[in-house]
Amino acid sequence: MMRDRIARVALATCADFPDLEAPERLVLDPLRDRGIEPVPAVWDDPSIDWSGFDLVVLRGTWDYAERLVEFMTWVRRADTVTTVLNPPEVVEWNTDKRYLAELARHDVPIVPTTFLAPHDAPVLPTSGEYVVKPTVSAGSRDTARYLAGRDDAVASAHAERLLAAGREVMVQPYVDTVDDHGETALLYLGGRFSHAIRKGPLLESGAAPTTELFAQETIDPRIPTTADHAVGDAVMAHLTGRFGTLLYARVDLLEGPDGPMVLEVELTEPSLFIQSDDGAPGRLADAISGRLG
Ligand SMILES: Nc1ncnc2c1ncn2[C@@H]1O[C@H](COP(=O)(O)OP(=O)(O)O)[C@@H](O)[C@H]1O
Ligand SMILES: [Mg+2]
Missing domain, CATH: 3.30.1490 (Dna Ligase; domain 1)
Known part of the structure; x- marks a missing residue:
């Protein structure tokens, strides 16, 4: 649909990365190419008028975990004056990993928890x-x-x-196949599989938890197996049935004795690793563009 003015899309981030991290910035030019004005915006900056945006896309709000109530309040409030994606009910469902039990009830293999x-x-x-x-x-x-x-x-x-x-x-x-096989993340943009990556192991035996905002990760491109795709698609089928098509989703898998198991599903503010696939920044921009007008 043609718009009579340039659409403004906020890419919501956190105060530690007010301009987004470099990989996330790769979507900026593809959005501009599609006639959209992208604006990185810090979610808890009280001076921002969210009603000035046609859409708010959660991208780098990595500091929400210890402030979940405040974050959810902001997501819901912003969604009353504009549209937030993924939407509040999806964020609410996804920020608590007890959703893994729900996936297990729907026959999705998960890491035993x-x-x-x-x-x-x-x-x-x-x-x-x-x-x-x-x-x-x-x-x-x-x-x-x-x-x-x-x-x-x-x-x-x-x-x-x-x-x-x-x-x-x-x-x-501890699923020790992560030590050599790593973790497989399947990225879905606009509800369709886009690309995948391998993430190296993150936990050292007996070491204290990270004190950083997030642990440093080793990321490589990966071609998923048929079994990986099947588990990722089963998660997406469940989510689409529950919430409708999602703008973005990431399904993280660890390899178990009987095949891939879901470690987590990231629907809130996942790194989408669009730097790992040449077509991914354009596909993300297309998916965002498709939600406007
Ligand atoms: N059961 C597990 N077996 C092996 N590694 C794990 C397990 N749980 C977590 N990890 C490691 O810790 C990292 C973070 O855990 P994860 O469940 O993905 O939480 P989050 O990314 O939300 O902090 C994973 O990427 C993985 O390297
Ligand atoms: Mg994780």
Whole structure:
């Protein structure tokens, strides 16, 4: 549809990256080529009038995890004066990894997960390596890998600290195929598969959680297997049925004994790794353009 003026699209980011990180900036020129004015905008900057945008796309709001209520309030409020994508109900669903249990109920293979609520005693595995992390988190923050029998005291203290702060905790076996095979992320733009990447392992055995806004990642292009595609497509089919077509989605997989398992689904502010595929910046711009007018 033709617009009678240039559409303005806010790319919502955080105060640490007010102009977006370099890879995310790769969508700016393709948007301009499509007659759209892209504006990086810090989500918690009180001086911004969100009604001045035709669309707000969540791109780099990486500091929301410890401020979830404030972030959700902003997403919902902004969505009353413009359109926020992905939409508030999707963000709400996605910011708490208890959605993994829902996917499992719909026969999607997930990394085996035990959830602990704040009143629960932290019962931890008695053998093998495992991961403790909050259900609301991003960038590997507050996430650590432990060895049963060696790290029990530290692991319990970690879980208890999160639970005492009112946060829910998840415990998973450490999926050690990540050490060489890595993690596979499938990127979907406008509801369709776009590209994939390999992410190297992030957790060192017994090391404390990262103190950065996000842990440093090693990213390479990857061609997914048929099984990877099947799991990613099953997640997308479930999401599309629940929420309609999503502007962007990332499905992260670890390789288990019986094939790929979902580690997480990123629908809020995922790195989309558009730097890893020549066509991806244009596909993201097309998907955004398709949501205007
Ligand atoms: N069960 C697990 N087995 C192996 N590695 C894990 C596991 N859980 C998390 N990790 C590592 O920690 C990183 C961050 O965990 P993730 O669940 O993706 O949370 P987020 O990215 O939201 O912080 C992953 O990219 C992976 O390297
Ligand atoms: Mg992750």
